[in-house]
Amino acid sequence: MAAGSTRPTSRDVARAAGVSQAAVSLVLGDKWRGRVAEATAQRVREAARELGYRPNLAARNLRLGSTRTVLLVVPALTTEFFAGVYTGAARVAADHGFGVVLYPSPEGIGPARDPFASAQAALDGVIASSMAAEALTAIRGDQLPLVMLDSDPAGGTGATTVNLDIRDGVRQTARHLLALGHRRFLHLAADIPSWTFEVRARELARCLAAVPGTELRTASAPLSIDGARTAAETALSAPGPRPTALVCDDDKLAAGAYKAARRLGLRIPGDLSVTGLDDLALATALDPELTTVRLDAELFGERGMQALLAVLESREPAREDIPVTLVVRGSTAPPNAF
Amino acid sequence: MAAGSTRPTSRDVARAAGVSQAAVSLVLGDKWRGRVAEATAQRVREAARELGYRPNLAARNLRLGSTRTVLLVVPALTTEFFAGVYTGAARVAADHGFGVVLYPSPEGIGPARDPFASAQAALDGVIASSMAAEALTAIRGDQLPLVMLDSDPAGGTGATTVNLDIRDGVRQTARHLLALGHRRFLHLAADIPSWTFEVRARELARCLAAVPGTELRTASAPLSIDGARTAAETALSAPGPRPTALVCDDDKLAAGAYKAARRLGLRIPGDLSVTGLDDLALATALDPELTTVRLDAELFGERGMQALLAVLESREPAREDIPVTLVVRGSTAPPNAF
DNA sequence: CGGACGACGTTATACGTACAACTTGCAGCG
DNA sequence: CGCTGCAAGTTGTACGTATAACGTCGTCCG
Numbered sequence: 197m198a199a200g201s202t203r204p205t206s207r208d209v210a211r212a213a214g215v216s217q218a219a220v221s222l223v224l225g226d227k228w229r230g231r232v233a234e235a236t237a238q239r240v241r242e243a244a245r246e247l248g249y250r251p252n253l254a255a256r257n258l259r260l261g262s263t264r265t266v267l268l269v270v271p272a273l274t275t276e277f278f279a280g281v282y283t284g285a286a287r288v289a290a291d292h293g294f295g296v297v298l299y300p301s302p303e304g305i306g307p308a309r310d311p312f313a314s315a316q317a318a319l320d321g322v323i324a325s326s327m328a329a330e331a332l333t334a335i336r337g338d339q340l341p342l343v344m345l346d347s348d349p350a351g352g353t354g355a356t357t358v359n360l361d362i363r364d365g366v367r368q369t370a371r372h373l374l375a376l377g378h379r380r381f382l383h384l385a386a387d388i389p390s391w392t393f394e395v396r397a398r399e400l401a402r403c404l405a406a407v408p409g410t411e412l413r414t415a416s417a418p419l420s421i422d423g424a425r426t427a428a429e430t431a432l433s434a435p436g437p438r439p440t441a442l443v444c445d446d447d448k449l450a451a452g453a454y455k456a457a458r459r460l461g462l463r464i465p466g467d468l469s470v471t472g473l474d475d476l477a478l479a480t481a482l483d484p485e486l487t488t489v490r491l492d493a494e495l496f497g498e499r500g501m502q503a504l505l506a507v508l509e510s511r512e513p514a515r516e517d518i519p520v521t522l523v524v525r526g527s528t529a530p531p532n533a534f
Numbered sequence: 535m536a537a538g539s540t541r542p543t544s545r546d547v548a549r550a551a552g553v554s555q556a557a558v559s560l561v562l563g564d565k566w567r568g569r570v571a572e573a574t575a576q577r578v579r580e581a582a583r584e585l586g587y588r589p590n591l592a593a594r595n596l597r598l599g600s601t602r603t604v605l606l607v608v609p610a611l612t613t614e615f616f617a618g619v620y621t622g623a624a625r626v627a628a629d630h631g632f633g634v635v636l637y638p639s640p641e642g643i644g645p646a647r648d649p650f651a652s653a654q655a656a657l658d659g660v661i662a663s664s665m666a667a668e669a670l671t672a673i674r675g676d677q678l679p680l681v682m683l684d685s686d687p688a689g690g691t692g693a694t695t696v697n698l699d700i701r702d703g704v705r706q707t708a709r710h711l712l713a714l715g716h717r718r719f720l721h722l723a724a725d726i727p728s729w730t731f732e733v734r735a736r737e738l739a740r741c742l743a744a745v746p747g748t749e750l751r752t753a754s755a756p757l758s759i760d761g762a763r764t765a766a767e768t769a770l771s772a773p774g775p776r777p778t779a780l781v782c783d784d785d786k787l788a789a790g791a792y793k794a795a796r797r798l799g800l801r802i803p804g805d806l807s808v809t810g811l812d813d814l815a816l817a818t819a820l821d822p823e824l825t826t827v828r829l830d831a832e833l834f835g836e837r838g839m840q841a842l843l844a845v846l847e848s849r850e851p852a853r854e855d856i857p858v859t860l861v862v863r864g865s866t867a868p869p870n871a872f
Numbered sequence: 873c874g875g876a877c878g879a880c881g882t883t884a885t886a887c888g889t890a891c892a893a894c895t896t897g898c899a900g901c902g
Numbered sequence: 903c904g905c906t907g908c909a910a911g912t913t914g915t916a917c918g919t920a921t922a923a924c925g926t927c928g929t930c931c932g
Binding site: 544556592595596597 | 889
């Protein structure tokens with residue numbers, strides 16, 4: 197574990213650069229104009245970079261008596277609406293050097309949880325979705341204990357991973373559609389370079405390759421309803437025999453596929469069987485209701501946290517994929533069932 | 535402003551209780567067994583309560599070298615899925631005395647934002663949705679600057695409020711449906727005691743009362759698709775002439791209404807016009823697409839943050855409702871249009 | 873030639889907490 | 903009576919940072 201040596205402080209940087217701690221603070225705080233020579237400032241910045249110095253926020257906050265952080269209390273995280281609220285608030289906050297911390301108001305979290313308890317912040321560890329690739333580099337900068345969600349278990353990061361058994365979900369989906377008699381498949385894939393999506397493609401191809409006479413095409417789409425609609429519409433109007441089964445990387449893409457089918461005059465499931473993955477509320481809002489793979493998000497979160505706790509206490513985290521189940525609804529049927 | 539006197543510290547509590555600061559720390563940290571007399575401990579606790587003492591988390595974190603806080607990086611807040619992940623993680627974390635802070639990975643928040651910047655925490659202020667009523671009492675305990683979203687502007691809290699012009703949204707909806715010729719209305723209302731919902735009911739009633747020959751019934755439903763389905767199904771099968779227009783408090787409820795209509799064999803919009811409020815992705819995933827009121831969530835967030843900044847800098851925050859627009863789609867038509 | 877001033881730093885301190893190490897008074901025991 | 907031991911605290915210190923207040927040296931001007 198890299199947790200051996202303690203994190204460098206501003207004094208360590210000072211020592212390395214041959215100046216006082218105060219000088220480091222001045223330079224790194226951009227208050228050095230006319231107080232520190234350019235050359236010295238350069239030396240300090242270099243030393244800081246070399247040591248991987250990050251200021252201790254607790255100390256800074258204590259010193260400044262302010263945190264430049266704000267709490268956003270939202271009813272729950274269940275709608276796109278408050279995602280937008282967060283985004284807007286965070287943007288303005290960032291412009292003013294503020295941060296925003298989310299507090300989703302308690303819903304089974306515990307009895308009368310104190311909102312402020314969740315905001316003691318500055319971090320001991322990180323749980324990261326593999327879809328949040330953008331943030332990862334910044335995270336690896338620190339030497340924080342890290343747990344990855346749905347990431348390559350053999351990944352180069354060496355981080356602990358907690359995965360849903362997506363492969364099995366895809367396997368169940370393929371088996372179901374094959375059993376119904378489908379042979380011509382279209383895979384509506386998310387265009388995000390993430391292990392969790394790559395594994396879907398790989399496993400679907402593997403399952404179908406095992407059955408002679410099957411055909412698999414792939415269409416790539418952005419992870420939004422309307423992006424998916426466009427991609428599906430294009431793919432479904434391509435020349436050649438039309439696929440009878442459409443396997444979507446998640447429920448949102450499936451919703452887009454429904455819109456595409458509607459536009460092309462295709463009936464679901466008569467002309468086209470559609471499957472999703474996630475089992476969002478959206479899945480049963482569609483008509484017909486969507487056959488999809490149910491993921492237990494809460495369990496996923498719990499396992500992720502447990503794994504992180506294990507790492508923090510330098511225990512061995514459990515290594516076991518979380519099972520998923522196919523929920524068969526009205527969007528799948530035998531092909532050409534008129 | 536209540537920001538006059540600075541927050542009490544453990545030393546203030548000590549002075550008030552006639553003991554040393556260390557004793558306060560022992561008592562409040564539950565480490566006093568066999569070190570402090572029960573009577574003294576009692577006195578300390580009382581003094582703490584009286585002064586409204588809250589430990590300074592920055593100082594505590596600095597002292598302990600640990601924050602018992604963990605970061606959850608999610609791709610975005612746009613799906614129910616990660617809401618579940620958060621809930622599960624937060625539950626386990628709470629059991630271990632940990633907090634969870636959300637970092638929705640950047641999507642237009644700014645160029646290469648540092649995830650950790652958002653986690654310096656301990657708060658200077660709070661932005662709260664009026665729907666998050668549960669958390670409010672805890673918040674009022676502190677004397678933090680508070681901005682309420684969509685709350686009663688004449689509310690007793692005296693907090694700054696930033697509101698969407700929901701009343702105008704309802705007005706536009708009513709006008710649209712009345713112009714189409716509807717006279718028998720059903721209001722599918724959220725069963726959450728919050729100003730933002732109360733105002734919908736009030737304004738809808740007001741609009742319809744102005745037109746002779748109109749009729750308004752109300753059904754109350756939990757804020758979920760399936761809860762709404764049940765409520766709508768019941769209300770629509772009630773005796774008497776069936777309503778021709780169904781006004782829903784938000785898009786999710788509208789999705790439930792679609793399911794109810796499907797079960798009852800009612801065609802939308804032929805037999806029943808339906809409207810929503812929010813304009814979620816869900817709205818265009820429905821068939822036919824939903825006529826709904828578009829709320830600019832990001833702008834809402836921005837205004838909320840700007841208002842909070844104004845309060846923090848003791849400026850006068852702008853007091854102006856955020857405009858909304860009715861988006862007419864396929865779910866509304868003249869009644870009995872066969 | 874004296875001293876004022878700017879450039880370049882340093883020293884010292886405070887923020888509020890948790891806890892290790894020390895003190896004090898009193899009971900009990902050999 | 904002297905000593906141990908325990909209850910009931912207190913004193914002192916460190917966590918890492920930002921910044922006010924202070925040197926020190928050379929230069930330039932009157």
